[in-house]
Amino acid sequence: MRFATFNIHEFQDASGRGRVDDAIAVLKEVRCDVLILNEVGPDSPRSPLRDLGEALGMAVTFGKAGSGGNAVLTRQAPRDVQYFKLDEAVEFRSAIVVRVALAGAGGSLDIDVVGVHFDHCNENERLVQLAALGRHLGARPVHLVGGDFNAMRFSDFDDAGRAAMHAARKRHGFEKGREDFVRKLDESGYVDAVRLALAGSHEAYSAALANPIPAEHAITSRVETRIDYLVLSPALAPRVHAHSARTVVSDISDHNLVSVDLVLV
Numbered sequence: 001m002r003f004a005t006f007n008i009h010e011f012q013d014a015s016g017r018g019r020v021d022d023a024i025a026v027l028k029e030v031r032c033d034v035l036i037l038n039e040v041g042p043d044s045p046r047s048p049l050r051d052l053g054e055a056l057g058m059a060v061t062f063g064k065a066g067s068g069g070n071a072v073l074t075r076q077a078p079r080d081v082q083y084f085k086l087d088e089a090v091e092f093r094s095a096i097v098v099r100v101a102l103a104g105a106g107g108s109l110d111i112d113v114v115g116v117h118f119d120h121c122n123e124n125e126r127l128v129q130l131a132a133l134g135r136h137l138g139a140r141p142v143h144l145v146g147g148d149f150n151a152m153r154f155s156d157f158d159d160a161g162r163a164a165m166h167a168a169r170k171r172h173g174f175e176k177g178r179e180d181f182v183r184k185l186d187e188s189g190y191v192d193a194v195r196l197a198l199a200g201s202h203e204a205y206s207a208a209l210a211n212p213i214p215a216e217h218a219i220t221s222r223v224e225t226r227i228d229y230l231v232l233s234p235a236l237a238p239r240v241h242a243h244s245a246r247t248v249v250s251d252i253s254d255h256n257l258v259s260v261d262l263v264l265v
Helices: 020-030 048-056 123-136 159-171 180-187 193-199 202-208
Strands: 002-007 034-038 059-063 070-074 079-085 094-104 107-117 143-148 228-232 240-248 257-264
Touching: 002 020, 002 107, 002 143, 002 228, 020 048, 020 240, 020 257, 034 107, 034 143, 048 059, 048 070, 059 094, 070 094, 070 107, 094 257, 107 257, 123 180, 193 202, 193 228, 193 240, 193 257, 228 257
Parallel strands: 002 034, 107 143
Antiparallel strands: 002 257, 034 070, 059 070, 079 094, 094 107, 143 228, 240 257
């Protein structure tokens, strides 16, 4: 089952040019079963989001957010939908949860798919929002969280890559790179699905976290770092195998699409 996340930048490229048709074409080619979108813009019957859902034959679940709105698109009819704010800031952040069934040779597993977009300016704010998310998900332990985390893992890069990443963040006016957020995910038992797929197994995963990843996966945004993630909760990770990680480089947004195939074990 293919899961993907994409900050679609209100269906505009980095220069502000509308790219709805191009986005539809790319997403048709990716053929994901669950698609998490950030910055989809306001929702309405005439929204490009609805055109996208119709073109892909997927159900659309929208969640309002100050950062432009989040959405989860699913092949299956959405179940047990929940929406909640992560803070009450001027530009509030929110999350939406949709339950889907992950089928495997031995049966199926209900998992909650969480679409979220964390603060883009401040790591401390992201940590507060992550704690709020954890409180909301306490009763839904088997879940996958995806979206634009605006967080980074330094070990994605070699020394030269880290230097380039820090320089790019400074050039674009972002805070100095920190990895407290990703470290907190690791400490909480979350598993980075892209990293798991690249490692090849759960046994190799922990040691592989210290190693750089291939360049095509290491950058997902204009700030020249990987800030878009799919992560597996501690209750979900041991029950799935991740493979076929893919980062789709395009100019239809200021982010790249990230996808991972999950198989029930």
